[in-house]
């Protein structure tokens with residue numbers, strides 16, 4: 001019997017709805033396998049600003065530090081987006097949380113599900129069998145560099161990477177490639193950016209330690225095209241923070257729905273699990289949000305605890321929902337199920 | 351009778367082959383309409399490094415300054431790409447040229463050609479009718495900011511934008527939107543980057559001067575996804591340098607081939623026309639490079655000279671080649687034509 005403390009940051013928009021279903025799945029796992037999971041709900045994002053003025057209140061950060069893992073729904077609210085002079089933003093909470101917990105590697109699996117090929121905007125022959133793992137560096141680069149305004153009214157954002165920041169996420173990507181099909185593609189813009197040239201140097205150096213991994217290099221503009229032209233060429237993709245943000249959202253079209261894609265953000269002493277979709281405020285409260293991305297994030301959380309069998313039982317239950325068409329409207333327009341129905345079906349199948 | 355001086359920078363890889371066909375088309379236009387075009391061939395890129403040690407020799411820059419327009423093939427050679435410590439690179443020539451000539455607006459039309467829908471990796475119903483114009487800022491941002499290494503071995507790239515740099519390209523984009531379907535989408539990452547927030551502010555301010563244009567804002571990660579999910583939503587896209595690089599290459603999948611997409615880079619006193627594809631060194635000398643992107647770039651050059659009828663005759667000849675299937679192998683695998691055959695067919699049709 002395993003006892004674990006999980007902080008749940010439901011966040012904004014559809015975050016609470018999808019988290020509820022992931023927690024339902026985790027409770028079903030606990031029941032079936034006899035574990036004890038304690039759920040500690042905390043505020044982060046716009047809801048935290050509304051309640052406390054701070055997108056990441058100290059209590060939340062403390063709870064995350066003490067937790068065995070963090071489950072996150074989504075954060076963000078349009079009332080902050082079109083107000084460029086807003087001083088506090090929901091996103092700051094997430095960025096600060098990633099940095100404070102040292103979550104330097106964001107891992108995003110992207111698979112073309114056979115049952116859902118018809119839902120992808122891409123032709124079937126291009127995507128059938130596509131299966132990649134994207135490693136996005138998550139605590140460095142331009143998102144975290146110094147930024148501000150100058151007296152002349154201009155704005156700046158600085159991008160910095162140290163060898164160490166690149167090495168630690170690159171090692172994880174190489175190890176994953178070794179355990180998979182043995183290919184690693186570094187996405188950069190080394191023909192223009194100095195940070196990209198450092199990425200390329202470090203990866204070339206590390207490659208010597210992983211002789212079984214074939215390393216490939218793509219400029220980010222070309223990668224954005226190749227992702228659509230021939231996604232099957234990719235096994236493990238490694239890239240810096242902003243390129244990873246763009247490329248992984250783009251890659252989601254392969255799966256047929258953003259609502260299917262989980263992610264894990266890991267560091268040396270902490271781990272956070274979240275769907276890659278956003279807070280989708282327009283859908284809030286309508287019961288149309290797909291909970292599968294968050295439920296699969298919970299499965300990654302179980303794997304992180306070393307509970308492979310438990311994780312597999314969640315994934316099998318998800319496969320079954322896909323198989324039976326127990327899906328939210330974006331994937332089943334004819335006889336759609338609600339968020340809660342999909343979540344209950346999956347929990348029941350565990 | 352019009353007399354114009356055109357500098358041709360054939361560049362590297364397939365650059366010379368595709369430029370030859372664009373020049374052939376321009377000569378056909380000169381003959382038919384009684385204009386005089388003088389072609390001045392100059393070196394830039396890897397070929398210029400090989401010949402002079404400098405990717406943009408002074409003589410080339412001087413010739414471009416005196417020219418009425420510049421036609422560029424493509425630059426880049428893999429021998430520089432995987433050598434992160436190379437001191438001179440072909441790309442520096444292009445970046446310096448853009449900056450020296452003040453080519454701040456890169457304009458990339460992307461259309462789904464009915465005849466070529468089957469060649470796109472995207473499903474027909476998603477792309478049929480897609481027609482957008484991407485405005486990429488071309489002389490600012492992270493490509494041109496200070497960059498280098500620090501003593502501790504870390505690398506940095508700085509991104510800066512002034513109000514003025516944003517305004518001048520934004521005005522052009524708004525004007526284009528007014529003349530088209532009246533929609534402008536700003537692509538940024540204003541939830542994280544300070545430069546993006548400045549972009550959003552400036553565009554919000556300018557929007558007041560263009561009351562007929564509907565302005566929309568998308569985060570770049572979402573835009574990378576929307577480009578594939580529903581490309582028909584876009585009319586004019588406006589974005590900063592690096593996001594434009596990524597998004598426009600990605601958008602090329604809509605057309606069915608990168609080999610079809612032209613671009614114009616314009617400033618207040620100079621203009622350069624180039625295909626958006628690269629130097630594709632693997633294809634060099636094989637006669638398989640598609641010259642259409644460069645020929646359509648030449649058509650944009652004619653429009654820039656105010657020669658709309660002439661430009662239309664080039665575009666009609668290109669349409670005819672598409673119609674008749676007189677196309678290079680990537681678009682006509684069964685009975686492919688060579689680069690020169692396609693170019694000659696088009697020139698003949700002018």
Ligand SMILES: CC(C)[C@H](C(=O)O)[C@@H](O)C(=O)O
Nearest residue numbers: 076091094095245541542571
């Ligand atoms: C909300 C935002 C700051 C975040 C990011 O860009 O990192 C999101 O887009 C993501 O990908 O997790």
Ligand SMILES: CC(C)[C@H](C(=O)O)[C@@H](O)C(=O)O
Nearest residue numbers: 191192221426441444445595
């Ligand atoms: C060659 C390179 C510097 C260039 C760029 O990124 O600007 C190219 O990719 C382009 O898009 O014109």
